[in-house]
Amino acid sequence: MLWHLTWPVILLACLMSGWVIFARPQFIQRKISEEHRISIIIPARNEAHNLPNLLGSINKQKGQVVEVIVADDGSTDGTSDIARSFNATVIAVPEGEWRGKSHACYHGAHHARYDMLAFMDADTVLSDKQSLSRIMYQYQQQDSSGVLSIQPYHHTERPYETLSAPFNIVTALGMNIFSLFKDRVRTNSVFGPFLMTSRNDYILTGGHQSAQETIIEGMGIQQGYQAKGLPTTLYLGHGVLQFRMYPEGLASVINGWKKHIAIGAGNTQPWIMLMIMLWIGGSIATTGYLITTLIGDFGTLALPISFYFIYALQFRWMCHRLIRIPWFYTLLHPLYILFFFHVYGQSFIQTHLFKKTEWKGRTIDLKKKK
Incomplete structure (x- = not known):
C-alpha cells in the first residue's frame, strides 16, 4: 500500500x-568555585506560598556569601513577612508607568551591595547545597562576563502538571541553542527564571530596563547584552535548579502557558x-x-x-x-x-x-x- x-x-x-x-543540550558542570559574594534579587508579587522553599534552599548553600533581596511588587498575601522571617531584605517596588517582573528586578538590583547579581523567580529552588557554587564556576568559564541563564528542571507532583511537558520542550528548543548547529545559530532570548551577571555589565547594558517594552523579559535582556558585544549563555537546570509550576490546578497550567507561548514561538x-x-x-x-x-x-x-x-x-x-x-x-x-x-x-x-x-x-x- x-x-x-x-x-x-x-x-x-x-x-x-x-x-x-x-542534540546538544547544555548543563551546569559539577565543579565548584571559591567563595564569592552574591546578591540574589527575587521579584515577588503574592509569592508567600513559594518563598519558603526558595529562601530555605538559598540559606542551605555552601561556599558563597549571599545577600537576598525580595522586591515586593504590591503583594497582599504576606510576602514581605515571609521574606523577613528568612532574613531577606525587602524592598517595596514603587508604582510607575513601567510595571511587572522586569521593573521589580531592575528596582531590586539597585539595592544590591555585591558586584555579582543573580535574579531568581520566586517559584524556583536550588536543588543542591552546592548549586550556587557550581553556577558561579560555570559563569567564571565565560570570564565572569555577560549573562548566564538557566531553565529550571520542572518538578511535578500531580498527573495534570505533566501536561507542561511539551511547553517545556518547545521553550528549550525555541532558544535555537541546543541544536546540532548551535555554533552557527544565535539565540533570540535568555531564560528568565534564573540570570547571573556582574553589576558592571548589568549597568552597561541597562539590565532589565532593556526589557520594559517586551512581554518576555529574556528577549529584551539578550538584545541589551548582544548590543554591547557581551556573551549570553543558556543552560538546563537538571540537578542544580528546579521549579514547580502551576500547582493550583489544570486551569493554572492553561492560563500560565497561554500568556506567552505564542509570543515566544513568533520570535x-x-x-x-x-x-x-x-x-x-x-x-x-x-x-x-x-x-x-x-x-x-x-x-x-x-x-x-x-x-x-x-x-x-x-x-x-x-x-x-x-x-x-x-x-x-x-x-x-x-x-x-x-x-x-x-x-x-x-x-x-x-x-x-x-x-x-x-x-x-x-x-x-x-x-x-x-
Whole structure:
C-alpha cells in the first residue's frame, strides 16, 4: 500500500528533526568555585506560598556569601513577612508607568551591595547545597562576563502538571541553542527564571530596563547584552535548579502557558520553528499511521506500532532533561501534543487578536509591547 511507503518517510523526517534540534543540550558542570559574594534579587508579587522553599534552599548553600533581596511588587498575601522571617531584605517596588517582573528586578538590583547579581523567580529552588557554587564556576568559564541563564528542571507532583511537558520542550528548543548547529545559530532570548551577571555589565547594558517594552523579559535582556558585544549563555537546570509550576490546578497550567507561548514561538528563527512543528506534528502522525493501517490493512501493524513507540521513547528522552514525568505517561504523547495545540491556539488569539495578556492579576496591553 502507498501509505506504507509515505508514512515511514514522513515519520523518519519528524524523528530526525527532533533529534537535530535537541542534540546538544547544555548543563551546569559539577565543579565548584571559591567563595564569592552574591546578591540574589527575587521579584515577588503574592509569592508567600513559594518563598519558603526558595529562601530555605538559598540559606542551605555552601561556599558563597549571599545577600537576598525580595522586591515586593504590591503583594497582599504576606510576602514581605515571609521574606523577613528568612532574613531577606525587602524592598517595596514603587508604582510607575513601567510595571511587572522586569521593573521589580531592575528596582531590586539597585539595592544590591555585591558586584555579582543573580535574579531568581520566586517559584524556583536550588536543588543542591552546592548549586550556587557550581553556577558561579560555570559563569567564571565565560570570564565572569555577560549573562548566564538557566531553565529550571520542572518538578511535578500531580498527573495534570505533566501536561507542561511539551511547553517545556518547545521553550528549550525555541532558544535555537541546543541544536546540532548551535555554533552557527544565535539565540533570540535568555531564560528568565534564573540570570547571573556582574553589576558592571548589568549597568552597561541597562539590565532589565532593556526589557520594559517586551512581554518576555529574556528577549529584551539578550538584545541589551548582544548590543554591547557581551556573551549570553543558556543552560538546563537538571540537578542544580528546579521549579514547580502551576500547582493550583489544570486551569493554572492553561492560563500560565497561554500568556506567552505564542509570543515566544513568533520570535523563534523560522527554520528552527519549522523543525519544531515538524517534530510536534510527527507525534500526531504516528496515531494517524496506526489508524489508517487498522482500517486499511490489519496485517501490517508492526511498523506503525514501532513508530508510535519510538516516538514515545524520543518524547521520554527529551522530557528526562526538562521535566519529571513517569515513563509510562510518555506513551500518551499524542494527547500531550493535542493539549499543547489547544493552549497554543488560545495564546495566539489572546496575544495576536485581543493584544492582551495577564501577569499576577495585572492586564498588560500588548499593543505597547514588542
